[in-house]
Amino acid sequence: MTTNHFERIKSAIEELSQEQSYKSVCHPHFKDHKMPSLQALEKIVSLSREIIFPGYYGDSSIRPDSVRYYIGVNTEKLYSLMVEQIFAGLCFMCDKPEGFDLSERKGQAHDYASQFISVLPDVRRVLTTDVEAAFLGDPAAKSKGEVIFCYPAIRAITNYRVAHALLKIGVPLIPRMISEMAHSETGIDIHPRATIGEYFSIDHGTGVVIGATSILGNNVKLFQGVTLGAKSFPLDEKGNPIKGIPRHPIIEDNVVIYAQATILGRITVGANSIIGGNVWVTNSVASGSKIVQFKPRDVLYAEGGGI
Amino acid sequence: MTTNHFERIKSAIEELSQEQSYKSVCHPHFKDHKMPSLQALEKIVSLSREIIFPGYYGDSSIRPDSVRYYIGVNTEKLYSLMVEQIFAGLCFMCDKPEGFDLSERKGQAHDYASQFISVLPDVRRVLTTDVEAAFLGDPAAKSKGEVIFCYPAIRAITNYRVAHALLKIGVPLIPRMISEMAHSETGIDIHPRATIGEYFSIDHGTGVVIGATSILGNNVKLFQGVTLGAKSFPLDEKGNPIKGIPRHPIIEDNVVIYAQATILGRITVGANSIIGGNVWVTNSVASGSKIVQFKPRDVLYAEGGGI
C-alpha cells in the first residue's frame, strides 16, 4: 500500500473513532446484555410455521403417531429461542444498565415466552381461516396445501399474527423485527400493532402497507399496493409527533380493496364496500359503497412524442 | 422453568397435537414420497441461469473451448435436480397414496425433465430478445452484460420463462414455486401460466403483477407497479370460484404501460397503445390509444394541516 492510501485509511479510522462522530448512531453494549439476532428470529419464524402447519416445513415425516413428537420438539425449541430473543429485546430498549436487573428480566422473558406459546393454538385457529379465505378467493389456487406452501401472503400474515401476539403480551422490538422480515421477503408491511379479524386475505401483496392503529374486520381482502396509512399527525409543543394517537383507517367486515388504493387517516370504510384500484381516499365511505377512480382521459398523439 | 411456564408449554403442545386442531392445515407424509425443496429449486434456477447466460454466474472460466464442458455439466446437474423436484411436485399433489405408483411417477418425472431440457435452447433464444429490449429501452444501461448481470427484471423474466416451459409440459406446483422465488427476490409476480411474447421488458419492476390468463404480445414494456389482473370472477353453485376462465387482460404488440397502472378483466389493450401511470382501466382500449389519469387538483392549505 502506498503511503498515500495508507494515510487516507489511517485518518478515516481516526475520524470515525471520534466520539462526536459516532455518538448519536452507536449502540453501546452493557455487560451480559444481548443483541437480538436476525438469524435466531428467522429460526423462530420457521419453527412457528412448522408448528402451525405441520408437515409443510422442515424435514419432518408427519403421521398421526409422529405429529406430537414434532410439535413437542419444535415447541420446546421455539420456547428457548423466544426466551433469548425477548431478553435481547428488553436489553435493546435499555439505555442505562443501572436498575436493569438481568435475572428479573430473564424471568420476564420466560414469562412472556410461555404466554406466547400458550396462545399458539389460537394463532393457528385464526390462520386456518386466512388459508380458507385465500383458497376461496383465488381461482388459480389448486388446493389449500398449495396456498399454505407457496403463497407469500400466508407467510406475511403468519408473521403478522405471531408478531401481534407477542406485541399484545408486551414484548418490545421483536414483533417489529418479525414483521420487517416478512416485509423484506414479500413486500407486505403489516405493523404488528394493527388489529385484523379472521378470514383475512391479501392477493399478490407486494407494496401493501397496514399502519399501526388500523382496525380490520372479518373477511377483508386486499390486493397488492394497498395502503392503509396515516394522513398527517399532530405535533407536540416541541414539534415531535405525538405517539399512539389513532391515525389509520377502520375497515369493516367484507370489504375488498383493489390494487394500489391509498386509504389514509382515521376514517371508516363501511362493511361490504368495494374500493377500486389506484384511488386516493381520505374521507369515510358508507357501507356497501363501491368507489372507483375518475375515468382516465385518452390523449392523442397530438400532445407530443411519448406520454 | 417454574411449574407455571412448564404447564403452559405442556398444555399448548397437547392442544396443538389434537387432530381437530391441525387436520386442515397439516400435510401428511406418505412412504417414499418427497417434499419439494426450496433449496433445490434455487439451485435449479441458478443452474438455468448459468446455462442460458454462460460466464455470468458460478465460478466458471468461459473460453470457446471450455464452454461446452460447463454447459454439459450444468445441464446434467439441472436434469437430475429437475427429476427429483418434479417427482416431489407430483407427490405433493397426491392426497392418497393408493394408486399412486412411485416408479411410474418417477418415470414421468424423467420424461418431463428431459422435455424441459430440450426446450432450453428456445428459452435462451427468447430471453436474448428480452435482454435486447431492456438494453434498448433504458438510457442508463451501459451494456447488455450489465443488463444480464444486474437487472432484476431479467432475473424475474428468466424465472417466468423457465416456469412457463415447465407448466406447458404439465409439471405441477414447481412452476409456481419458481415464480414465487422471483417474486420474493424482485417484487415482480408473473404467473407461470401467462403467455408473453418476445422482446418483453419490465423497468424497475417492484409490484408488477401479471395474472394467469394474461396474454401479452411482442415488444410489451411494463413499469413498476403495473397490474394485469382479474376484476371479478363467477362463482359456481357452491360459491367457489370457477377455475380456468379467462379473466386477465390481453395486451397487444408494442404497448407501454407506465407505473402503477391497474388493468383489470378480460379486456384488450390494442397494439401500440400507451397507458399512463396510476390509471384504473377496466374496459378495452383501442389500438394506438394514449390513456392518462384525470388531472389532479391543487388544493390549497385551506383544507387543513397536512393533506
Place this chain on the structure above:
Amino acid sequence: MTTNHFERIKSAIEELSQEQSYKSVCHPHFKDHKMPSLQALEKIVSLSREIIFPGYYGDSSIRPDSVRYYIGVNTEKLYSLMVEQIFAGLCFMCDKPEGFDLSERKGQAHDYASQFISVLPDVRRVLTTDVEAAFLGDPAAKSKGEVIFCYPAIRAITNYRVAHALLKIGVPLIPRMISEMAHSETGIDIHPRATIGEYFSIDHGTGVVIGATSILGNNVKLFQGVTLGAKSFPLDEKGNPIKGIPRHPIIEDNVVIYAQATILGRITVGANSIIGGNVWVTNSVASGSKIVQFKPRDVLYAEGGGI
C-alpha cells in the same frame, strides 16, 4: 436413463454449446480477470453498516475503549474487499484484454478504494441526518436505535449513499450492484447516480423508484410506491436512447410525496409542496402546492357484480 431422455439432453447440450446460440448472452473470461462477487458485496455492505453504526451489527462489544479496534478492523477489511470488487468491476467493463493493464488497474482499484474510505466519515454524517428525519417523521418509532436497527429505508438509503460515493469516485458497475441489493431486500430502487440532500426519509418504501438524473433537496419525504421517473427520452439517429440526458424530476426542499404518486420527466416540484398519493404528475408544480387526485366516483352495484 432411457435412450430417449439421454438423446434429448445430449442434443440440447450440443445446441446450447453452439457459438451462434450463446454468443450474444455470454461473458468471456480473460486471464487473471475477476468477476464481481455478490457475496463479497454483501460483506462490503455489512461492513459499511458496522462502521457507520457501531454496535448494531456484527458480534461486536462496543465500549468507548473498544470502538476504535472495531472500526480499525472493519475499515481494513472493507478496504481490501473493496479493492478486489472495484478491480472486478473494471474487469467486467473490459471487452478486450489487450491494452487492459492488470497491474495498472489494480493500482486504480487501490486508489478508488482508499478514496472511498476517506469519504466514509461524511457518509456517516449525512446518514445521521436521515436517521433523525425518519425518527421525527414516524410516530410509531420508539427510538433512533430502533430506526437504525429495523427500518428498511435506512438500509436502502445507506446502500444508496455508499453506492453514490463510489459512483462519484468513478467506480463502474459496483454502485449499481449495491443499489440492486437494497432493491431486492427492501423494494426501494434508488439509482446510485441520483442526487439526494440531507434529512431524507422514506416511509415503508416498497416500490419507490428514484431515477438516475433525479435531484432531491433537503428534508424530502417519500412514501411507498413513489416513482421519480422518466417520461420518455429522445432517440439518436439509430433509434437508440441517447444516454445521460437529464430526464428525471427535481424535488426541492421540504417536499412530501404520498404513496404511489408517479412524478415523471425533468419537471420541478417546488419547495414545501405536498403531492398526494396515486397521482400522475408530468408537469412542474409550484412551491407550496398541494396536489391530490381527482375525487373518485361511487358507483352503485347496478354496474354489475364485482367492480
Place this chain on the structure above:
Amino acid sequence: MTTNHFERIKSAIEELSQEQSYKSVCHPHFKDHKMPSLQALEKIVSLSREIIFPGYYGDSSIRPDSVRYYIGVNTEKLYSLMVEQIFAGLCFMCDKPEGFDLSERKGQAHDYASQFISVLPDVRRVLTTDVEAAFLGDPAAKSKGEVIFCYPAIRAITNYRVAHALLKIGVPLIPRMISEMAHSETGIDIHPRATIGEYFSIDHGTGVVIGATSILGNNVKLFQGVTLGAKSFPLDEKGNPIKGIPRHPIIEDNVVIYAQATILGRITVGANSIIGGNVWVTNSVASGSKIVQFKPRDVLYAEGGGI
C-alpha cells in the same frame, strides 16, 4: 492464458477422458441409483448419539416430560436418513442395473432400517456398560457425563456398535463408512465385523486397530496403538486372498493390553491376562499371563552421536 498453458490443459482433459485411462477407477451411475453421502452419514451418527445419550448433543432441552418428544423426532429422522443411505449402499454394490429392482431394494432398505431402529435400545444398554468401564478405569475422569461428552473412545465405540448392528442386519458398505468416520475423528479403527463384549474400554485410543474377525470378551481394556491384526492369510489359486477366514485374535474376558502392543493372527489371549506395551505377540497366551517386552539396553554415547 497463453496458448502454452491452454494446450497443456486441453490435452490433459483429453487424456483423462479416454476410457482406457479412467475405466478401472470410475464409478458409473445408473438411472435412479443413489450414492452414499458422507454428510448424511454424519447426520446419522449424530442423531444416534442424540438418541442414545439424551441431552448431550443437539440443542435439546431435556426434562422428563420432553425426552420422549426428542427421542421420537430423532428416531423418525434417523429412520428416514437410514433408509436413504442403506438404499445407496445397496446401489453402490450393484455393478449392473439389470435385475436390480429399485422398488424391491427400497423395500429392503425400509426393512433393514426398521430392524436397526429396533435394536437401538440394546445398543444403548451395552454402551452404558462401556461408559461405566471408561469411568471406573480412568482416575482423571470426573463424572460419567464428562466421559460421554468428551472421550473420543466413547465416540469410536458408539460408531462401532451402530456399525456392527447394521452389519449384522446385512447392510453393505454403510457400516464400513461409519467406522471410518470414527477412525478419522479419533484414530481408532474398529472393523464393524469384529465381535466385542460389554464393559469395553479404550484409553486415549489413537492408533488402535481391531480386525474384522477379532473376538473380544467382556471387560477388555485397550490402550492407544494396540493392534489386533492378521499375521498373514492364505491365497487362493489365483493369488487373491481368501476372504472370510478367521485371522484375528480372540481376547478373553478381563484382559488389559498396554500401548502399542501388536497381537497378530488367530491366537487366543487368555482371560485375566495383561499384555505390556510395545510387544509383538503372534502366539497364544495362557489365562492370567503377564507379558512384557524384553528389557531394553542402555547404550552409552560411545556408539556415536545421536541414537
Place this chain on the structure above:
Amino acid sequence: MTTNHFERIKSAIEELSQEQSYKSVCHPHFKDHKMPSLQALEKIVSLSREIIFPGYYGDSSIRPDSVRYYIGVNTEKLYSLMVEQIFAGLCFMCDKPEGFDLSERKGQAHDYASQFISVLPDVRRVLTTDVEAAFLGDPAAKSKGEVIFCYPAIRAITNYRVAHALLKIGVPLIPRMISEMAHSETGIDIHPRATIGEYFSIDHGTGVVIGATSILGNNVKLFQGVTLGAKSFPLDEKGNPIKGIPRHPIIEDNVVIYAQATILGRITVGANSIIGGNVWVTNSVASGSKIVQFKPRDVLYAEGGGI
C-alpha cells in the same frame, strides 16, 4: 410405511423413552443453564491462534499500524466467547440446580475469562520458544513461518498451553474439550493438567499421549507414538481408582524420546537422556542414559509363510 416397520419404530421410541433405559446416560437441562458448544470452542481456539500468531490466520491484513486493531477486536471477541463457555462449563458440572446461583456463576466466568486474557502474553512468550525448538529440530523446516502455519504439533501445543492456562485458573471441563479438539485434529493427546517446560517440541506427533500428572522439563523432544502414561493405580475401598495421585513420568531437561516409546508410571527420565523407539520403560532412567530396544531377531522363512 408398512405396519411392521411402523410398529418397530414406535416400540423402539417407547423403550428408549423409559426412564430406566436412559437415566444413567442422560444429561438433564436446568432452567437458564447452558451447554458447552464445540463450535464456540473452535472459534475460541481459532481466535487464540490469531492473537498469538498475528497475520497467519483469519483474513487479516497485518501492518505495524493495524496489528493493534486486530488484536483488540480478537481479544474482545475471545473474552466474550470465553465468558459464555466457562459459564457453560460451570453449568455442566452442576448436578442439582438448587444452590447454583446463576448470576454469581456468571460473575465467576467473567473473572476466570479476564484472568485468562491476562496470561495470554505469557502463553505467547512460551509458544515462541516452542516454535524455535521445532524449527531448529527439523531439517525439513524452511522457516519459522512454515512451522507456525503448517506444523500440527504447534497446533496441539497451542491448544495445550491455552487449556493448561484455563485449568490453572480453575475452569472445569473446557480445558479438556480444547485438548480433545487438538487430539482429534492431530492425534496428539496432551492432558491439560500436565506440566511442560519451554522449548517443547513434538515431531509428526500422531499417537503421542501425555498423562495428567506428567512433568516435563525444558527442551524436551518427543516423536510420534510416545506415551507418557500410568502403569497402574491404587483403588479405594470401593474398588474405584483414587483420583489425583501422581502416576505419570517426570521427564527432565533436554530429553529426546523416539517413536512409539512407552514410558509408564511415576518414574524419572534423567536430564539429557535419549530413549530409543518402541521401548517399554517402567523404571527410572539415570541422567545421560541412552536406552534402546533389545536387538530384533532375523527369522528365516523356515517358520512358515508370512511372518
Place this chain on the structure above:
Amino acid sequence: MTTNHFERIKSAIEELSQEQSYKSVCHPHFKDHKMPSLQALEKIVSLSREIIFPGYYGDSSIRPDSVRYYIGVNTEKLYSLMVEQIFAGLCFMCDKPEGFDLSERKGQAHDYASQFISVLPDVRRVLTTDVEAAFLGDPAAKSKGEVIFCYPAIRAITNYRVAHALLKIGVPLIPRMISEMAHSETGIDIHPRATIGEYFSIDHGTGVVIGATSILGNNVKLFQGVTLGAKSFPLDEKGNPIKGIPRHPIIEDNVVIYAQATILGRITVGANSIIGGNVWVTNSVASGSKIVQFKPRDVLYAEGGGI
C-alpha cells in the same frame, strides 16, 4: 464489565500489541500478496479426487458421454484454484516485497499450475496401481470401488501423489499443506518429498510417518504406526541442522513392514524383506530378511499389582 476485568483486558491488548512481543511470531502482509487458504486447498484436493476417480465424489452423474464434461469442468476449476494457491505459496515465502514482481510471479503460478495439470494423467495411472495393491492385499475388501471410496490410505496416498507432483515442479509450501491435510484426516504423514514407487499400500495407517528423503520401491506395504524416520542429523557450525542431507531409509521392492516398526536413518531394507511389528531398526537389512522383535517375557503377578 467491572473495572477490574476491563483493565485486565486493556492491558493484555496493550502488551500483545507491542512489537517486541509479536515480532518473531507475526506474518506481515504486503500489498496485493495473498495468503494460502486451507479451504481452497480442500477444494483442490477434492477436485483432484473427482478428476482421478470419476463418479465417486461430487454430485456427478457419470456416463460415457458425460464423463468428458465433468473432467473438463473440474480440470478448469482445479487449474484456476491452483494458480491462486501457488501464487499465495510464492507470496508466503517472500519476506520482503521489494524485487518480488507480482505479475511475474502470477505468470509463474500459471506455468506451475498448467504443468501440474499436465501430469494428472500419470498421477492417475500410478494411483490405479495403488488401488490394485490395496484391493489384493486386504481380504476384507469387497471391491475396488470400496477401496477407492472408503479407504483412508487411498486418500492419504492421493494427497501424497498430488503434493509430490507439485513439489517436483517447484511449488513451495502448498505440497506440505496438502500432505498435512491428509495427515490430519487419516493420521498418515507422508512427506511430499519422499519418493515412492508403484503398487504402494498402507493398511489402517494411523501413525505412519515417511520422512522427506525416504525412497520406496515398488510393491511396498506398510501397516499402521510404521516410521521411516531420521536417526539424527549433523549440525552446522552454528548448531543448526544441515538441511537436505539424505537421512531416511531406502525400502526396496516387495517389502512388508508390520505395525509400529521404527526404521531410522539412511539404511536400506533389502528387497522382499519382512519387518515384524514394534521393532527398532537402525541398521540395514539384507534382501529377503525377516526381522522380528526379541521374544517378550511372561512376568508373573509376583512383580506387584498391575504391570
